[in-house]
Amino acid sequence: MSVVPARRRRVRKAPTILDVAAEAGVSKSTVSNVVRGAEVADATRVRVLRAIDRLGYKPNAIARQFVQQRTTMLGVLVGDLSNPYYAQMAQVAERAAFRCGYTTMFCNIEGEENIAVAGVDSLLEHRVAGMVFLAYISRTRQLENALKQASVPIVFLGLSEQWGDSVGPQDTQGGRVATEHLLTLGHRRIAYVRTPLVEPSGDRARYAGYRAAMRKAGATAGSPMQWQPGTSTVRAGAARQDLRETLGSPAGPTALFVSNDIGAIAMIETCETLGFAVPGDVSIVGFDDIALAGLHRISLTTVAQPLDFQAERAVALLLERIADPGRPSRHESVPVELRVRNSTGPPAG
Amino acid sequence: MSVVPARRRRVRKAPTILDVAAEAGVSKSTVSNVVRGAEVADATRVRVLRAIDRLGYKPNAIARQFVQQRTTMLGVLVGDLSNPYYAQMAQVAERAAFRCGYTTMFCNIEGEENIAVAGVDSLLEHRVAGMVFLAYISRTRQLENALKQASVPIVFLGLSEQWGDSVGPQDTQGGRVATEHLLTLGHRRIAYVRTPLVEPSGDRARYAGYRAAMRKAGATAGSPMQWQPGTSTVRAGAARQDLRETLGSPAGPTALFVSNDIGAIAMIETCETLGFAVPGDVSIVGFDDIALAGLHRISLTTVAQPLDFQAERAVALLLERIADPGRPSRHESVPVELRVRNSTGPPAG
């Protein structure tokens, strides 16, 4: 009479703890005890283990996390994975988390506020045990409120933050040694170049180091030159300047301290495209010491920060806070080190 | 009389659907309907929405996934995130998944079998809706069995695979055009250099393209030279050769076709370190066209494969398979394109 509804193809359902219990002839509590490694009589354990094997049972982590009211997932917010600086940090963080039994959920925010908000929201809904912020994010009220209300443990990696725990490089010191290196080579007109995707706090500190070194040497520190890689103009204060003119002018800088390696390498490209030799006409220093900087063909003088060490530390701090949410927050800053290569030399003439 | 147990500090519990129901004076079904966007009277909806807002309620995705018996999480197995080839693919895949409402769990296998097994296991226990394989993995029986038994949808990205769906470049064609380019420049002694971390199937196909082009031109195709970046020796068949001697010998190759860009760039480094100019003494072609290859200072001639497009396609295929597990599997191979830059030139002399 009535149409028989087409039976939907049903994927073979994954066996549950109940199936195992039936197969082994024990209660599900006992199976649970075996799986969790609790005390169980040897004979029973063997029987259960065999049943598990026969059925190909795999514990359902979702169910477990649900009942335990806590997950073993960490959320990682990355600025831009195609930037090797982030990629390397992200990689090490994932490894460290995995070793400690945590799974990592990534969210690429690509520097966009709304993606960050949506990503944090998703991470929060998934009830991640903690989050690693490895990204430039303008912390708006919305984001901050969501985070604070959820009171999820957070660690900032690669930057200093008052809030939560943090692990970052000694930015000021780095700015200082980079600048001193240029001064020692004989440069007096050194510009600080600010590129996007460097966390504002780090940027400010690196600039402060630059200023301090310049002042100490009796040289004039300029205000930061804002530069967007790929373009050939910079902004200093309100004025927009042509990079070719700036570098070509007699009063122009003979050396550039660029706020990160990706920017510095892009700057080398741009300078050479504009006809300036590096370091012949202009010396360039970066910050980070990403793997790229060490390539023979690039050979960028830069301030090395121990990326791997920082990522490991950040995960360690985060896990400790997850274990004890009440502990006082910690802010670690790790030493940096100047790496002299071939992008810097004495000023021309 | 009895000791009062110290009350454990209790984190303010996140509000549940029940709290919202109480606050709004409705049943939890109604709250659920509102949250899921089902039909609800306007007045009721407003009341519930306000309660949600007051309480700062965030749906518990773990609970939802648990009851729905399916997750919105995708697992991504990456070979090595610090390799820009993988990083870029991973980044685009994550973005595409996120746009479709999926969260991405990453696992870096670093080319290690046991990490891959543990990672897949963890992903399986988390009941990911599907997995993207973006990595060289020697598929052992153990891994294969676990995957097949779980019958989790899988897509292979950047490589061709019979099993599951796949999206990869036209490797053979790529090998051919790379070799033809070198032949056209006048090279006759061209070696194929195999580097690690290229999936065997892709490696074989690229080599096949090389062979075909050589044969067609009446030149002699050698067997692959195995090379581990960072070393200065290669293996051809059973013999271990010194790279300096090989390149310096009159019968040595005047051009190298390296199986991927990272390897090719490392080869440029090594050649220059050994005193051979590129392309003066030896021409080098890569495969992938990662961003690095386009840098002025590197300027690697290479076979471009559309990484972003492939990653997008792979996620699309995966989601379609998740929606309909019974559909026939698809294997897409996307066109590649030679990108001539400055690492190749006519042979010396």
Added chain:
DNA sequence: CTGAAAGCGCTTACAG
């Protein structure tokens, strides 16, 4: 349009 009830696969006290 709204509510009561069952159930997802586990863990966790608590009996026995």
Added chain:
DNA sequence: CTGAAAGCGCTTACAG
């Protein structure tokens, strides 16, 4: 050492 029972926060038919 093992088992029975409650419950985690939702969704999903099904009544009303």
